[in-house]
Amino acid sequence: MTDISRRALLAGAAAALPFASAFGAEEPKAPGLNAHAKLKGMFYGAAVSGDALANDAALMEHVFAESGMVVSENAFKWSDIHPEAEKYDFSGADALMKWAGAHRIPVRGHTLVWHEANPAWLEPALSKTTAEKILRDHIKTVVGRYAGKLVHWDVVNEVIHEEDHKPLALRDTPWFRALGPAYIDIAFNATAAADPNALRVINEFGVDYGIDWQMRKRDQLLALCADLLHRKVPVQAVGLQAHLDAGEIAIDQKGLARFVADIASLGLKIIVTEFDVRDQSLPASVAARDTAIAAHGRAWLDAVLPNPAVLGVLSWGLSDRASWLNTKFPRPDGLSQRPLPLDAELNRKKLWSAMAASFDTVPPHGPQKS
Numbered sequence: 001m002t003d004i005s006r007r008a009l010l011a012g013a014a015a016a017l018p019f020a021s022a023f024g025a026e027e028p029k030a031p032g033l034n035a036h037a038k039l040k041g042m043f044y045g046a047a048v049s050g051d052a053l054a055n056d057a058a059l060m061e062h063v064f065a066e067s068g069m070v071v072s073e074n075a076f077k078w079s080d081i082h083p084e085a086e087k088y089d090f091s092g093a094d095a096l097m098k099w100a101g102a103h104r105i106p107v108r109g110h111t112l113v114w115h116e117a118n119p120a121w122l123e124p125a126l127s128k129t130t131a132e133k134i135l136r137d138h139i140k141t142v143v144g145r146y147a148g149k150l151v152h153w154d155v156v157n158e159v160i161h162e163e164d165h166k167p168l169a170l171r172d173t174p175w176f177r178a179l180g181p182a183y184i185d186i187a188f189n190a191t192a193a194a195d196p197n198a199l200r201v202i203n204e205f206g207v208d209y210g211i212d213w214q215m216r217k218r219d220q221l222l223a224l225c226a227d228l229l230h231r232k233v234p235v236q237a238v239g240l241q242a243h244l245d246a247g248e249i250a251i252d253q254k255g256l257a258r259f260v261a262d263i264a265s266l267g268l269k270i271i272v273t274e275f276d277v278r279d280q281s282l283p284a285s286v287a288a289r290d291t292a293i294a295a296h297g298r299a300w301l302d303a304v305l306p307n308p309a310v311l312g313v314l315s316w317g318l319s320d321r322a323s324w325l326n327t328k329f330p331r332p333d334g335l336s337q338r339p340l341p342l343d344a345e346l347n348r349k350k351l352w353s354a355m356a357a358s359f360d361t362v363p364p365h366g367p368q369k370s
């Protein structure tokens, strides 16, 4: 029996007995974050990079131990999966599907429409006459290939940007310029047609804090969702990215909980899709950073998770050994950030405990479907 198939079998056993370890003496014994989430009818999962999948077996073992869902950090984006107009490259996406299938871990798809991570050919190719067919063909091909295998799709990503002064506060993107707001309807309808069973998500960032622009963005996201639902566009869930900043103001728990309740009252589910807590404005002390990060993350989760419409939480990576934040928001002192549940040596941090404790303290959400 290969190591992978042995683990796949053990995963089933571990799922049946959430507090029984499936591992030998050298492996973590305490239940993973997903076991904590699962007891409350939710899931925990992590984004996986192609590099981790190909080169970091130790990290992937921990992904397996902690996760009840995975998402590819980049492999399903246009730049990876559709690099030339007439050429798809499924190699990265298929590699994650293979790993997840062997480990019996559900996979979510990210993302079908975004203004970033697009191949060079795309923007010049989009015009009023071509864009709809390009979008429909891409979705039919990509969603169709993984139909019945992916549990969610982030259909559109980061479509709100009030500074662009467009209707419904929509972002001015190549898709918007070619098709107007209708590109969102087209994307959701095409996804529903290609895989009716994958949960269709509108994914957004910058709605985490009670600061002016984020409070307006909460209202803009709610208004957009209400408009889509009113016009029978088949959106089913809101993805809250939750890229938090421990140096930001305190979490407005009441306002945040109300925002989540407002999403739920539209009949939409909620998924925390890209949780991490950056620390680039905090002093260097690791102990102080870890404490602040854990408290900040816990405050956010404690406000959001009690809502029964919340299906689960994914963090954007599992271990501090690889995070986008060190490139995008480097610390002035050059130290690595500590945004994720495991440290760079794959040890559980205070943030891990805070996440587990947040799952432990919410009322059960009822049985999980996916």
Ligand code: 9MR
Pocket (backbone or CB within 6 Å): 073, 074, 077, 116, 117, 157, 241, 274, 324
């Ligand atoms: O973490 C991702 C990084 O590796 C990529 O270079 C980048 C561009 O594709 O995207 C990062 O992930 C983003 C996600 O897809 C959407 N929300 C924000 C994430 C961080 O930038």
